Amino acid sequence: MKNEYIPYPAIIESVREEGPETETFRIVFEDEGMMEGFGYQPGQFVQVSLLGVGEAPISIASSPHHRGFIELTIRGMGKLTRAINRLESGDKIYIRGPYGNIFPFEGVKGRDMYFIAGGIGLAPLKSMIDLVLARREEFGRVVLLYGARTPSGLCFKEEIKVWRELEGMEVRLIADIPEGGWTGRTGVVTELWEEAEPWRGGVAYICGPPTMMKCVVEKLIRTGFNKEDIYLTLERQMKCGIGKCGHCSIGGKFVCIDGPVFSAAGANIEKWGR
Amino acid sequence: MREGCVVEVGFSEPVARYLCPVTVAAVADRGRQGWVHRSTIDDINMNNRILLKRNINELLARSAEAREVYLPLEGPGGDVQFLPLQEPKELDNLNLNYDQLIIPPKNIGFPQLESLFEFKDGEINPTVPVPSRHILFGLRACDLKGILFVDDFFRKNFEDIYYRHRTEGRLTVVVGCTSPSPNCFCTSTSTGPFIEDGFDLQLVDLGERYLVEVGSENGERFIGEFEELFLDASKDEIHHSGEVKVTAAKAVTLKVDFKEAIRRLTEDDVPREIYEEIAERCIYCGGCLYVCPTCTCFNLFDDMKEGEGARFRNWDGCVFEGYTREASGYNPRRDKCSRAARRYEHKLKYDYQETGISGCVGCGRCLTSCPVNIGISNFIEQLTGLDSKQ
Amino acid sequence: MKGVVCLVGKFEGERSVSRILTTCIYCGCGCGLYLDADQGRIIGSYPSGNHPVSRGALCVKGWNSYEFVNKLDRLTKPLIRRNGRLEESGWEEALDLVSRRLLEIGDRTGPDSLAFLSSAKTTNEENYLMMKLARAVFRANNIDHCARLCHASTVVGLKAAFGSGAMTNSIEEFEDADCFLVTGSDTTAQHPLIGSRIINAVRDRSAALIVADPRNIELVKYADIHLRQKNGTDVAWINGMMNVIIEEGLHASRYIEERTEGFAKLREVVKDYTPGYVEVITGIPAYLLVASARIYARSEKAMIIYSMGITQHVTGVDNVKSLANLAMLTGHVGFRSTGVNPLRGQNNVQGACDMGALPKVFTGYQSVGDKEVREKFEAVWGVKDLPAVPGLTVTEIFDRARKGDVRGLYIIGENPALSDPDSNRVRVALQQLDFLVVQDIFLSETAEYADVVLPAAGFAEKDGTFTNTERRVQRIRKAIDPPGEARADWEIISGVAERCGYKGMRYSSPSEIMDEIAELTPIYGGMRYDRLEPFGLQWPCPSRDHPGTPYLHKGTFARGKGQFMPAVYIAPDELPDQEYSFLLSTGRVYWHWHTGTMTRRTSTLDREVPEAYVELHPRDAERMQVIGGEEVRVSSRRGNIEIRVKITEKVKEGSVFIPFHFKEAAANILTNPAVDPTAKIPEYKVCAVKIEKMIKCGKVV
Numbered sequence A: 001m002k003n004e005y006i007p008y009p010a011i012i013e014s015v016r017e018e019g020p021e022t023e024t025f026r027i028v029f030e031d032e033g034m035m036e037g038f039g040y041q042p043g044q045f046v047q048v049s050l051l052g053v054g055e056a057p058i059s060i061a062s063s064p065h066h067r068g069f070i071e072l073t074i075r076g077m078g079k080l081t082r083a084i085n086r087l088e089s090g091d092k093i094y095i096r097g098p099y100g101n102i103f104p105f106e107g108v109k110g111r112d113m114y115f116i117a118g119g120i121g122l123a124p125l126k127s128m129i130d131l132v133l134a135r136r137e138e139f140g141r142v143v144l145l146y147g148a149r150t151p152s153g154l155c156f157k158e159e160i161k162v163w164r165e166l167e168g169m170e171v172r173l174i175a176d177i178p179e180g181g182w183t184g185r186t187g188v189v190t191e192l193w194e195e196a197e198p199w200r201g202g203v204a205y206i207c208g209p210p211t212m213m214k215c216v217v218e219k220l221i222r223t224g225f226n227k228e229d230i231y232l233t234l235e236r237q238m239k240c241g242i243g244k245c246g247h248c249s250i251g252g253k254f255v256c257i258d259g260p261v262f263s264a265a266g267a268n269i270e271k272w273g274r
Numbered sequence B: 001m002r003e004g005c006v007v008e009v010g011f012s013e014p015v016a017r018y019l020c021p022v023t024v025a026a027v028a029d030r031g032r033q034g035w036v037h038r039s040t041i042d043d044i045n046m047n048n049r050i051l052l053k054r055n056i057n058e059l060l061a062r063s064a065e066a067r068e069v070y071l072p073l074e075g076p077g078g079d080v081q082f083l084p085l086q087e088p089k090e091l092d093n094l095n096l097n098y099d100q101l102i103i104p105p106k107n108i109g110f111p112q113l114e115s116l117f118e119f120k121d122g123e124i125n126p127t128v129p130v131p132s133r134h135i136l137f138g139l140r141a142c143d144l145k146g147i148l149f150v151d152d153f154f155r156k157n158f159e160d161i162y163y164r165h166r167t168e169g170r171l172t173v174v175v176g177c178t179s180p181s182p183n184c185f186c187t188s189t190s191t192g193p194f195i196e197d198g199f200d201l202q203l204v205d206l207g208e209r210y211l212v213e214v215g216s217e218n219g220e221r222f223i224g225e226f227e228e229l230f231l232d233a234s235k236d237e238i239h240h241s242g243e244v245k246v247t248a249a250k251a252v253t254l255k256v257d258f259k260e261a262i263r264r265l266t267e268d269d270v271p272r273e274i275y276e277e278i279a280e281r282c283i284y285c286g287g288c289l290y291v292c293p294t295c296t297c298f299n300l301f302d303d304m305k306e307g308e309g310a311r312f313r314n315w316d317g318c319v320f321e322g323y324t325r326e327a328s329g330y331n332p333r334r335d336k337c338s339r340a341a342r343r344y345e346h347k348l349k350y351d352y353q354e355t356g357i358s359g360c361v362g363c364g365r366c367l368t369s370c371p372v373n374i375g376i377s378n379f380i381e382q383l384t385g386l387d388s389k390q
Numbered sequence C: 001m002k003g004v005v006c007l008v009g010k011f012e013g014e015r016s017v018s019r020i021l022t023t024c025i026y027c028g029c030g031c032g033l034y035l036d037a038d039q040g041r042i043i044g045s046y047p048s049g050n051h052p053v054s055r056g057a058l059c060v061k062g063w064n065s066y067e068f069v070n071k072l073d074r075l076t077k078p079l080i081r082r083n084g085r086l087e088e089s090g091w092e093e094a095l096d097l098v099s100r101r102l103l104e105i106g107d108r109t110g111p112d113s114l115a116f117l118s119s120a121k122t123t124n125e126e127n128y129l130m131m132k133l134a135r136a137v138f139r140a141n142n143i144d145h146c147a148r149l150c151h152a153s154t155v156v157g158l159k160a161a162f163g164s165g166a167m168t169n170s171i172e173e174f175e176d177a178d179c180f181l182v183t184g185s186d187t188t189a190q191h192p193l194i195g196s197r198i199i200n201a202v203r204d205r206s207a208a209l210i211v212a213d214p215r216n217i218e219l220v221k222y223a224d225i226h227l228r229q230k231n232g233t234d235v236a237w238i239n240g241m242m243n244v245i246i247e248e249g250l251h252a253s254r255y256i257e258e259r260t261e262g263f264a265k266l267r268e269v270v271k272d273y274t275p276g277y278v279e280v281i282t283g284i285p286a287y288l289l290v291a292s293a294r295i296y297a298r299s300e301k302a303m304i305i306y307s308m309g310i311t312q313h314v315t316g317v318d319n320v321k322s323l324a325n326l327a328m329l330t331g332h333v334g335f336r337s338t339g340v341n342p343l344r345g346q347n348n349v350q351g352a353c354d355m356g357a358l359p360k361v362f363t364g365y366q367s368v369g370d371k372e373v374r375e376k377f378e379a380v381w382g383v384k385d386l387p388a389v390p391g392l393t394v395t396e397i398f399d400r401a402r403k404g405d406v407r408g409l410y411i412i413g414e415n416p417a418l419s420d421p422d423s424n425r426v427r428v429a430l431q432q433l434d435f436l437v438v439q440d441i442f443l444s445e446t447a448e449y450a451d452v453v454l455p456a457a458g459f460a461e462k463d464g465t466f467t468n469t470e471r472r473v474q475r476i477r478k479a480i481d482p483p484g485e486a487r488a489d490w491e492i493i494s495g496v497a498e499r500c501g502y503k504g505m506r507y508s509s510p511s512e513i514m515d516e517i518a519e520l521t522p523i524y525g526g527m528r529y530d531r532l533e534p535f536g537l538q539w540p541c542p543s544r545d546h547p548g549t550p551y552l553h554k555g556t557f558a559r560g561k562g563q564f565m566p567a568v569y570i571a572p573d574e575l576p577d578q579e580y581s582f583l584l585s586t587g588r589v590y591w592h593w594h595t596g597t598m599t600r601r602t603s604t605l606d607r608e609v610p611e612a613y614v615e616l617h618p619r620d621a622e623r624m625q626v627i628g629g630e631e632v633r634v635s636s637r638r639g640n641i642e643i644r645v646k647i648t649e650k651v652k653e654g655s656v657f658i659p660f661h662f663k664e665a666a667a668n669i670l671t672n673p674a675v676d677p678t679a680k681i682p683e684y685k686v687c688a689v690k691i692e693k694m695i696k697c698g699k700v701v
């Protein structure tokens, strides 16, 4: 029987700075077979450990069609995440997973894809965006609306640069507080919605701070989205990642195994925004 | 200033709908193997036996030769504890008429603190316990119900290997309760003082002797091992045991309307004031969750010195603010009221919705251990005494 | 990696769980709890069901008291400072060094240049030995401990009024009192199992509750009346209550006549404290004061409960005496569920005082100035010429150290670098010493200044007794072996004495030490280990067959007649002014214990309150334009700290509160070392501070 609590050693292959206290780590399991067999889908997360410091859930930001590594984008929020951010390539960390459910993919083919993210919330969506772009012809419009408190808080600047150049991808950015010569839009991410018109139905994937997600969902529903077509990834304090420790529970469900991807039809928006 | 009360997210439809096949399959093939030690009631020889009380010590001393035997032992000041028998002399302190153990026997499978693995210089070494044959002798019915509930919980989804190893090779011997504490309400939750199934053996106190009910093959085998200590039960004795059970049930004087409570929670028919009052009175000792036979929440933390250390887990729970606080500082259950509600909703609503069984086994410990007399029975009494929305 | 570290929960095949009854290490409630031990590690703690205090319940600290014991950063070997660094050494070498250096200093500059700080966290037996070490081996009376910083005023004040400086009732008796006057005690946070009894009494039996506290503490929710006095004006409102009681003829004339003396003088003094006048001083509305006086005086079983909000003032002793006056005036002392109850903070601060870890007294408060007493001790200890002049107090020890008069200091289980007022000055003093020995379970902030650090056994690793706040002397029991080479404090102290050439400190067990204590101490006369089963005995217990004393002063006061000692109101030493415009008081929070050496190593507790904060009233926050969570600089005339703001109506406008558990923002850098003239207790509860906004650049919120 597998011992789910044991993490596996992995090496940081490279580190890319994304913004203040935010870095993307490309990670390869020490064991080659382990790396080979590591199958995941967009939306899932891994539990990342530093021995002696702790463990935290981190979404996989890379797409499964890239084999041989995974990428994690981590913002220093506490003890562990700050410690990870001090690591350099060649350093060892420990990973277990993948855990959680995934964004619907097969079932939404042919439809317009809206990705709406706030801050570090782009990390889980990025995995999905990459996958969608890899099979671009199978989808309708692909739109990314992305906001952050400050311009420097916008992650994946490299990718965004590339995406903006792509034919079939629309990228709109916004920052709450303009700083450092920001020439883009100022405001919150919901304000980008009008720019994303014309709307002709589609599927939305949202990740960001709780209040942002609540506002976005409300906006989308007002626009006419089916609740079933709105997918969110929720954050909760997580410890085990496998439905045992109880920390992530919402009602009778666990975000770690029944989520983190939820449909707005399932989640009672009125109640979780608080 | 009162903080608002957040009642948690409810799901109108099963969330499973949104699970993609990939994950479902992954979940399915991860450790969903059988649970070997769990007794099944079907096709088991339900012969009743008799065990003379004067033979109990011999039975226990002899079974302790090949197994560990956990027993209710009376210690200093009359506190009764469920502990492994270390030497036969301790049998003098055996007390099968105790009213309640302070700590439910869930800690045998799920200790308050345990290490998951050790590490040194980056090398990880799991500290999974080795399974051992053991008997839980003198369990109360409610506590066995609790254990079975926790078994299910740790088994489902990703099976917990630590719990499994600690509980594998277990034999349960219930001694039906004839001396309930004033806080017990097991007749209202249908979890005692005697139970119908789930045990390996259940003893009914007939005065000089016990009637032994056999609930599983394991139980039958155990009796077989000590055949000479058991007698066959007569019709009279079986009849007598029925009377004892009725009398025992009558001795449980605290009664609550459990069904109605579940109905009202399930239908979100709970006046906010009840939670507010609890939240206000609660001093956040955590006692209720630590002593609850079905509470299983834990925290993980590391300890290390000079590159050498371990990862531990210890009991944790939903009354604590930091339990759900996220690293950003945002906390979905920041206000006390939602934390007060969480425990009752979990036991009386979500457990019921998810598994069909309520997590409350009527043991009354949350009242006993509460410095300010909150307790789920008081909650239910108060709730069902109030007007319903309907 | 077998045998490298023995960690919790690991067992091969056989389990060896044992459960040992012991006493909680945290507060003065002294709950009875069990520790589960497995493979030499503590894996759980649970309440005793029948213990008179815990009764199947504990507070969150008690429930989690298992965790810190196991921490890997426990001290496991003696450390000696070499070339400025603390390096591991053997016991022989460390003990030799300690005894040699202390003897040298004593010889060179006299016994008074040595000082000893005992600990309210260690056992009675160990406190006794520490005091014996100071007095018998080094002839120094410079021995004190943290009681100086919490209840010195009580020991002095109540002793003078009643003849005994302890809580007069038992914790169980709270269950049938019908009026509680709680002042300067955040009872639910600091003595949870007493606080909960008050809550239950109020909620379930409609007992009356009067809370006199500048802060809006938890108990205020249950109170009939909240008297929100200005910090440091306690004498005034207590006198005011007495004024009303006398004016309205509610005093217990017969009781006063028969059992007390000095009433005329009291009447004289409190005459001036009319409710109107008191309102001016304290800010308490006159009508509330009158109502409180009536409720308290008319109740049959009324208890006064107080703690550091009363004692930690320059008028600490006056405050205590005033409460004693109030109780005697209404005949509310000397009965079941009726009395004056100082709640002692530390688990064994009562015991440390009882054991004479104080500069003026031997065990059982027997004066060092009393020749007969000295002779009694000399005879049993086999020494001559015990010093008769009282020694220095904690605060004086650090003052003298700074001046170079105290040169050698031996500290057990205390962390003055964080816990003492104006801690910057304490640190200077520590640096100035010729020789500092620190004996502790962790490398504390104080230990970092030490020349020798001795690793001690924790409460789960040794036998002994603690005395809780209700004078209950109860056992702690060894559940596991100490980590590494750590040793029980009593063994270490004996070892030092032995090496100093003193032969009178050889014991085979703590029980033998207790026998010696019983022989020398009338109030502990009947305390023998065989009698302390299962849940201890309450002193006074003068003889082997005495059942112990649940409440004091029955029939007559310990000193004969109760002594009224009126006090007049004196303002605090340092009040807010133009520049330092906020009034700071300091204290604890429910989740943490003192300097956090244990609770901050306990995951559940540390997580709840992970960092320091300053409580600020919403109107002040608005005025200063600071938001919750923002970092500000708080400074006093003595130093400054950077700390996050928590906006709450718990504090009054113009007042702030900082818990002192956090070394990153140590409240005691700010506090005022001004002391009460007799008790020498520092004024932790009042000093003036200013608060400044800080702008931190580049910080992403």
Ligand SMILES: Cc1cc2nc3c(=O)[nH]c(=O)nc-3n(C[C@H](O)[C@H](O)[C@H](O)COP(=O)(O)OP(=O)(O)OC[C@H]3O[C@@H](n4cnc5c(N)ncnc54)[C@H](O)[C@@H]3O)c2cc1C
Pocket (backbone or CB within 6 Å): A045, A054, A055, A056, A057, A058, A059, A060, A072, A073, A074, A075, A076, A077, A078, A079, A080, A081, A082, A120, A123, A124, A234, A235, A236, A237, A238, A260, B322, B324, B325, B326, B327, B328, B329, C607, C610
């Ligand atoms: C499914 C999922 C996916 C995630 N994916 C990502 C990702 O891709 N990238 C990423 O950067 N993050 C991600 N997160 C968030 C990330 O897991 C947390 O930031 C991380 O757990 C923080 O752990 P830590 O050990 O650094 O913080 P800790 O030091 O453990 O701090 C966390 C705890 O400390 C306390 N705490 C810390 N700071 C504060 C504060 N300011 N105020 C109050 N309390 C505080 C709280 O108790 C909190 O629970 C994800 C979370 C989830 C649930």
Ligand code: SF4
Pocket (backbone or CB within 6 Å): C024, C025, C026, C027, C028, C029, C030, C031, C058, C059, C060, C061, C062, C063, C191, C192, C193, C194
């Ligand atoms: S109330 Fe005090 S003695 Fe009791 S468990 Fe809590 S800290 Fe320990």
Ligand code: FES
Pocket (backbone or CB within 6 Å): A237, A238, A239, A240, A241, A242, A243, A244, A245, A246, A247, A248, A249, A254, A255, A256, A257
């Ligand atoms: S993280 Fe442990 S249950 Fe979800």
